[in-house]
Amino acid sequence: MNLTTRQLQAFEALHQHLSFTRAAQQCCLSQPAFSALIQGLEQGLGAQLFERSTRHVVLTRAGQDFLPHAQRLLAGIDQALQSLQGAAQLRASRVTVALLPSLAAHWLPAVLAEFAQTHPRIQVQVRDALNTPCLESVQQGLADWALCTALARHPDLHAQAVAEESYYLVCARDHALAQMQAPIAAGTLLGLPFVQLAAHTSVRASVDQWQAQVYGKPALQTCMEVEQLATVMGMVRAGLGVSLVPALSLAYFQDPGIAIRRLEGLAPQRTIYWVRHRHQGLGPAAQAFYESAQHSLQAWLQGQADPFTRA
Numbered sequence: 001m002n003l004t005t006r007q008l009q010a011f012e013a014l015h016q017h018l019s020f021t022r023a024a025q026q027c028c029l030s031q032p033a034f035s036a037l038i039q040g041l042e043q044g045l046g047a048q049l050f051e052r053s054t055r056h057v058v059l060t061r062a063g064q065d066f067l068p069h070a071q072r073l074l075a076g077i078d079q080a081l082q083s084l085q086g087a088a089q090l091r092a093s094r095v096t097v098a099l100l101p102s103l104a105a106h107w108l109p110a111v112l113a114e115f116a117q118t119h120p121r122i123q124v125q126v127r128d129a130l131n132t133p134c135l136e137s138v139q140q141g142l143a144d145w146a147l148c149t150a151l152a153r154h155p156d157l158h159a160q161a162v163a164e165e166s167y168y169l170v171c172a173r174d175h176a177l178a179q180m181q182a183p184i185a186a187g188t189l190l191g192l193p194f195v196q197l198a199a200h201t202s203v204r205a206s207v208d209q210w211q212a213q214v215y216g217k218p219a220l221q222t223c224m225e226v227e228q229l230a231t232v233m234g235m236v237r238a239g240l241g242v243s244l245v246p247a248l249s250l251a252y253f254q255d256p257g258i259a260i261r262r263l264e265g266l267a268p269q270r271t272i273y274w275v276r277h278r279h280q281g282l283g284p285a286a287q288a289f290y291e292s293a294q295h296s297l298q299a300w301l302q303g304q305a306d307p308f309t310r311a
Helices: 005-017 020-026 031-045 061-093 101-106 108-118 131-139 202-214 229-237 247-253 284-304
Strands: 050-052 057-059 094-099 123-128 145-148 157-172 193-197 221-226 243-246 258-261 269-277
Touching: 005 020, 005 031, 005 061, 020 031, 057 061, 094 101, 094 131, 094 284, 101 108, 101 123, 101 247, 108 123, 108 284, 123 131, 131 145, 131 157, 131 269, 145 284, 157 202, 157 229, 157 247, 157 284, 193 202, 193 229, 193 243, 202 243, 202 269, 221 229, 229 243, 229 247, 229 258, 243 247, 247 258
Parallel strands: 094 123, 094 145, 193 221
Antiparallel strands: 050 057, 145 269, 157 243, 157 258, 157 269
């Protein structure tokens, strides 16, 4: 048979009160409706659970045998409901975001500080990672949304373009290109040693696409390939090579020993996307933080679009 929670609750109430009237009141049922629940339970089990008389109600032997099973079932249902409610409350008070390290380091802190003032009970967890881990975090449900370049296509992910960012040349302050005030022509870069990020990064992917478009082939001479922008900055500052980096990463290169220059004509471009799971809606906390972040991101990106060009 298919036991129902109402039948189990009715059985437990009648066991406690040994009175159909009081048990029915506890279950907020009329006495005929309550009696029908008990009768349906007994018929389903094929056993009489209570002995009834005009003076008393008592458990039968079958009822005594069934009692611990009913109590365990009710306890399990209650525990499951509490667990689900706890998880829902946690989702309502916590949001996890995944985003590129450049955004996590230079845009996110001010957004978090402002959001904490208006939503002090919402906890924001941050996963700063490269592009692929950001996408995987959303796909696997580890993050509510992400800000990344969304190069990969996946049926479970929905990506919305936020902005295009241009790349800039960075070189040592005493490099010959640092003395040029006009934008740097693409042909000038040929033959120079380049410090590049690893091929699996979104920063490098845009540079490689640009090379193919401008030169018709990979033409930049890579002298060193590293994993972190901080390493690129150190190598460039030491004069070991030059590099092309996106606007959102230029904060890493604000150093007296480094010059930042525009490129002439078409420069490498990279698109930043909001990425969400296509089949999972945002919870209240994630939606609140998404709306707050969305308002500030566009203004911040516009501020980065015309970066530092120091002599």
